[in-house]
Amino acid sequence: MADELRAVDIPAVSTMRVATDEDIRSAVALIRERLDRLKDLDGVIEVNFGSGSPVYVDCKGGRLVDSGPAVGRLIAHPDDLRRIANGKLDPRSAMLFSIVKVGGHVASVTRFCDRLAGQHSQTHMDGYPEFPKLTADWKTAANDLEKFGYCLIKDVLSPEQVAILRNRLVEQAAAEEEAGVSWREGRAGHKDGPTQRVWNLANKGDEFLDLLKHPVVDYFMRPTLGDHYIVSNYLSVIAGPGNEPQQLHYDQTGVQPGVTAFPVGMNILWFLDDVTEANGGTRVFPGSHEVHVGPDDIFVSDGTVAAEGPAGSAMVFDTRLWHGTGANRTDKRRHVIITLFYRAWMRPQINPWTSIHPHVSAKFDETLKTLFGYRCTSTHGGREDQIEGEFNGYDPDALICEMRPKT
Numbered sequence: 001m002a003d004e005l006r007a008v009d010i011p012a013v014s015t016m017r018v019a020t021d022e023d024i025r026s027a028v029a030l031i032r033e034r035l036d037r038l039k040d041l042d043g044v045i046e047v048n049f050g051s052g053s054p055v056y057v058d059c060k061g062g063r064l065v066d067s068g069p070a071v072g073r074l075i076a077h078p079d080d081l082r083r084i085a086n087g088k089l090d091p092r093s094a095m096l097f098s099i100v101k102v103g104g105h106v107a108s109v110t111r112f113c114d115r116l117a118g119q120h121s122q123t124h125m126d127g128y129p130e131f132p133k134l135t136a137d138w139k140t141a142a143n144d145l146e147k148f149g150y151c152l153i154k155d156v157l158s159p160e161q162v163a164i165l166r167n168r169l170v171e172q173a174a175a176e177e178e179a180g181v182s183w184r185e186g187r188a189g190h191k192d193g194p195t196q197r198v199w200n201l202a203n204k205g206d207e208f209l210d211l212l213k214h215p216v217v218d219y220f221m222r223p224t225l226g227d228h229y230i231v232s233n234y235l236s237v238i239a240g241p242g243n244e245p246q247q248l249h250y251d252q253t254g255v256q257p258g259v260t261a262f263p264v265g266m267n268i269l270w271f272l273d274d275v276t277e278a279n280g281g282t283r284v285f286p287g288s289h290e291v292h293v294g295p296d297d298i299f300v301s302d303g304t305v306a307a308e309g310p311a312g313s314a315m316v317f318d319t320r321l322w323h324g325t326g327a328n329r330t331d332k333r334r335h336v337i338i339t340l341f342y343r344a345w346m347r348p349q350i351n352p353w354t355s356i357h358p359h360v361s362a363k364f365d366e367t368l369k370t371l372f373g374y375r376c377t378s379t380h381g382g383r384e385d386q387i388e389g390e391f392n393g394y395d396p397d398a399l400i401c402e403m404r405p406k407t
Contacts, residue, residue: 019049019078027078028055028064030085030116035062037115043071043105045112049078059112072104074112085116092298093253107296122293123303131286134309138219141316145220149289150307150317156216157270157312166272166311166335168205169236173198185243194240195325200350201234201337202372203357208234211270212339212371220316221266225343228370228377232265232342233349239280239325239334246324248283248298251340263289265319265342272335275313277306280328282315289320301326344377353394361393369393 019027027049041059046068048054056065076084080099083089091113094100102109114121132144134154144151157165173196176182186193201208212231221229252264275281283304287293295303306326307315317323319340328334342348352361352372361372369375369391376382376390383392392398 017050017077017079019051021052023078024049024052027081030082031055031057032064034085034116035064037118038062038112041108041111041115043108044068045109046070046073046104047081048073048075049081050075057112059115070104072102072106072109072112074100074102074109076100081116084113087117087119088257090253090256090258091117092248092294093256093258095298096247096249096253106299110296110298119292121296122291123296124293131305134313138216142220142223145316145318148286149321150284150286150315150323152307152309152313152315153216154309154313156214156314159312162272162311164207165211165270165337168207169198169238169272169335169337172204173236173238185246194243194328196238196240196333198236198238200355201236202231202352203355203360206363208337209360209363209368211337213367216314216316217268217339217341220268221341224263224266224318225341228344228375229341230344230346230348230373231339231350231352231371232346233338233340236335236337237325238336239328241328241331241333243280243325243328245280245283245301245327248285248295248301248304248322248324250288250322251319260290260320263318263320264346265340267315267317267319267341268339269307269315269317270337270339271309271311271313271315272337273332274310275334275336276308277326278328279330279332279334280326281306281308283307283324283326284317285322288322289318294322341371344373345380348373358394366391 038057038059039062043059044065045057045059046054047057056067056070058065080089080094084091084094091110095102132148132151134152135141136154138153141151141153173182176198183197183199184191184193185195185197198204251267252259255264269282283301284307285293285295285304301324309315340349356372364372364374373381374391374393376386376388376392382390383398386392
């Protein structure tokens with residue numbers, strides 16, 4: 001059993017609060033109440049509340065015991081364990097955002113959390129002998145998207161478009177590396193590692209702004225997200241040889257309690273190289289957008305399939321779909337562009353008003369202003385004086401601040 005506590009290397013969205021004795025007693029009582037839900041699980045789970053003595057849960061025996069050995073460990077504040085048990089916090093999302101930490105056999109801890117909440121997840125999709133194949137027919141792709149949570153479309157970009165985008169991206173990545181401002185993924189942090197992320201492509205060339213107006217965007221975004229959808233994140237992930245597979249996640253993990261009835265967003269992955277299983281093709285859990293299919297262990301890719309396609313292809317997928325960058329076992333870097341779109345009322349991952357340079361936003365037409373949230377839509381994104389359909393940007397002279405009458 002591995003002793004390492006696992007959590008994604010990103011800032012935690014909550015810090016470990018000190019648990020009071022009453023907090024701990026309440027959480028232990030909740031576990032006792034639900035011991036019957038755990039009896040199909042093997043082994044002992046150690047639950048640590050950050051203070052006081054750990055609690056050891058013999059799942060199959062349906063009882064609390066004095067000590068281990070434990071097959072898995074969970075560190076959580078009692079409030080967060082209660083949220084998980086009551087279905088208010090997805091345990092996988094809690095692990096992803098370091099709200100809880102896990103050690104030992106992660107899958108056992110995940111199943112323990114699921115059972116507390118009365119859930120039984122599948123780690124594969126039943127009843128589908130085949131998964132989406134590359135197609136040039138957008139209607140077929142839309143049907144695949146609805147059924148599996150993703151689709152693969154070939155020949156979305158011409159060879160000339162691929163070359164223009166790839167050359168600009170490679171040049172930008174190299175320049176950021178040379179300037180010492182590149183963002184890398186690796187165990188040493190974000191300054192070293194084989195995978196490079198190039199963030200906020202809106203600032204980094206008109207080629208990237210033009211891509212947002214590709215007809216495939218509106219064809220797939222509008223039917224699901226409605227009018228006036230926005231760009232939530234716009235980046236490139238350049239998977240380098242020897243990279244570690246990305247932790248599995250879905251792109252609305254920040255929406256808690258989890259919303260499963262509909263996606264809050266949609267993704268387009270633009271392939272600028274031939275993408276294969278060998279060079280890090282995105283791993284996906286087909287069908288995880290609508291049925292309770294997902295990983296028992298977000299740190300491994302068991303149960304997933306690789307999304308593959310030649311350069312110029314695109315993968316469109318639902319933000320409820322579990323996925324993650326795969327391992328690049330080749331000797332070449334793999335270049336893709338990611339555009340994540342959200343519904344107009346969602347807060348974007350990347351704040352456009354603080355991250356898009358004024359000289360870039362000054363060039364925006366109404367299409368780009370809408371995509372980056374400058375349009376007042378259904379009361380969202382406006383100022384105190386704005387009405388539906390008006391556009392705005394940061395203009396300090398237009399803001400009414402603290403005032404005093406002159407007389």
